[in-house]
Amino acid sequence: MLQFLKYLLFPFSLLYKGITSLRNLLFDIKILPSFEPPLPTIGVGNLTVGGTGKTPIIDYLISILSKQKIGVISRGYGRKTKGYISIDTNTSPEKVGDEPFMLSRMNPEANFFVCENRVVGYSKAVNAVKDLEIVLFDDVFQHRYIKPKLNLLLCDYNRPFYDDYVLPTGMLRESRYGAKRADIVIVTKCPEAISGTQKNEIRGKIAPYCSKNIPIYFASFKSQIPNNSENTLLDPHSKVVLISGLANNSGFRKGLEKDFNILKHFEFKDHHNFKKSELQLIISEFTDYNFVCSEKDFVKIKPLLSSLELPKFFVSRQKVELFEEESFKKLILAVL
Template sequence: MGIFKWLLLPFSMIYLIITNVRNFFYDFGIFKSYSFKTPVICVGNISVGGTGKSPMIEHLIQQYQGDFKIAILSRGYKRNTKGFIEVYSDMTATQVGDEPLQFKRKFKDIKVFVEADRKYGIEQIEKYYSDIELILLDDAYQHRRVKSDINILLTTYDKPFYRDFILPVGRLRESRQAKKRADLIVVTKCPENLTSDKIETIKTQVNTSQHQKILFSTISYDEKIYSQKETKDLKSFDDFYLVTGIANPKPLIQYLKDQQKNFDHLKFSDHHNFTEKEIEKLKALKKPILTTEKDFTRLSQNIQHNIFYISIEVKLDKDLKSLLNIKPQ
């Protein structure tokens, strides 16, 4: 721990006390958690940064859309609107957030909503959309007013929660002990060649309770890239700018290097709202742009030509549906 982080340690201790007291109040019923008649699956983490929540939500949709009428409820991070809003494909990321818009455009038959207050959001869904049979909560592990039927906790292979520390010294939103609320813990972004010995080591360090299950997932990249009007094979696409505004672009960068691609990387912060000046600079680039699917929802509002995205999906080492055992009401 560097000297600067040592200076931040008192603030971490204060933050830890506050979050622990809050969790204590919920654990012992001083603060109330609410259950709902519609089954709710929560996907979240206890650390800041990209742990792969969006791909996991999409995986759940793919697993359950044949059995349930699904709704997604998200905060709509960095949107310029407020309140409970249903997301439509022709909206913009500025209106509803990039991830909810990505979900809606990818799964047109799925209902997608944004609302910062998840309890209120679920109440509105049950009141006005009574045909919904399953609700997926995106990034809601700390929203303890909602008592989810299933809590899925994500942690990355490279930066697992058990080697991290509370904010601001580390990246944890709350104590490592918050893992006890999870029904399922998924170690995300694992290497393809993960050995059985390493798996057992991680299981020991995670130290799951008897009721908890642990899974391991890898990232799978699409072999094609997409624009608003065309589809191309990634194999034939080279000499481009990679533009990212996500928390952790390292896996994508490594994948493109493994594919022996020639590119320059323009990195922006997670959920970055591109300014007019930045957009004009990107438009003026002499080479095509490749970006992530999430970034495409923001960039394609203003850049329609010579910009493509690559999509990803997660692959799990076990069948998710059989572990969760969610059934229609």
């Protein structure tokens, strides 16, 4: 049935592919303009709809560029506002989006902005913070009106773009050959024990869609032991209830199920805006147990909890572990 549906949708994929390919051609031959910022800039994006790990990679880039004055510009997906906003202590996830809000709280030394139009966002950001040294663009691969000096394309190990198809048959935002615009490819969510042979096989499948000799790196996302507002670590193998509103809820569960006894997983759509009533209903059903959520979800859940409920919520954070890290750092720092 699923295969039949794919065949049924294939003509729409051809139409969508044609439209996106024409748009890319107009940028390539400079009929549509691309602005190249004078400051060092790095763009992070993907070809695939859904989570390939852009937010953890942005967080990782901030950590390796920590000696620089950093600006981060996002669209602010899921926010209830429009236009340019500089994120400060008075903003909220509803105002700027859950992911930019979360990153700003994790990295108070960096400067965060949201704007649908990245060219406008860049212009206003550099005027607001005069001494910015580098700007990171989150989810910008298809936003071709701006051209970062370095384009990082993320490819999910579990859903590689080279095995996928354009919407609606598959999950690609554009043709696989859009990868030619990438300066670096990072294969994310790899198993920690990935072998050299596996890496070479993946490189061989990515290479036909990219520029010649493009650097291809591999990264694993390791779930840290969840902790709560009192900085208490969750006991291994304890019984827990998961709450998540992510692009890949099953991946969130998979990262925790080997270490904890999961009683139930409440799954919501990505960027879900939690309501106090639904949380109270969940808490009342599992009064004797602890809850685990992602950092992105916790920034929206926390304001809805009472002082007694807060310590029962543990946050699972992901750490990026990049293979060949030193080589990658040298490439990134060369942009400066």
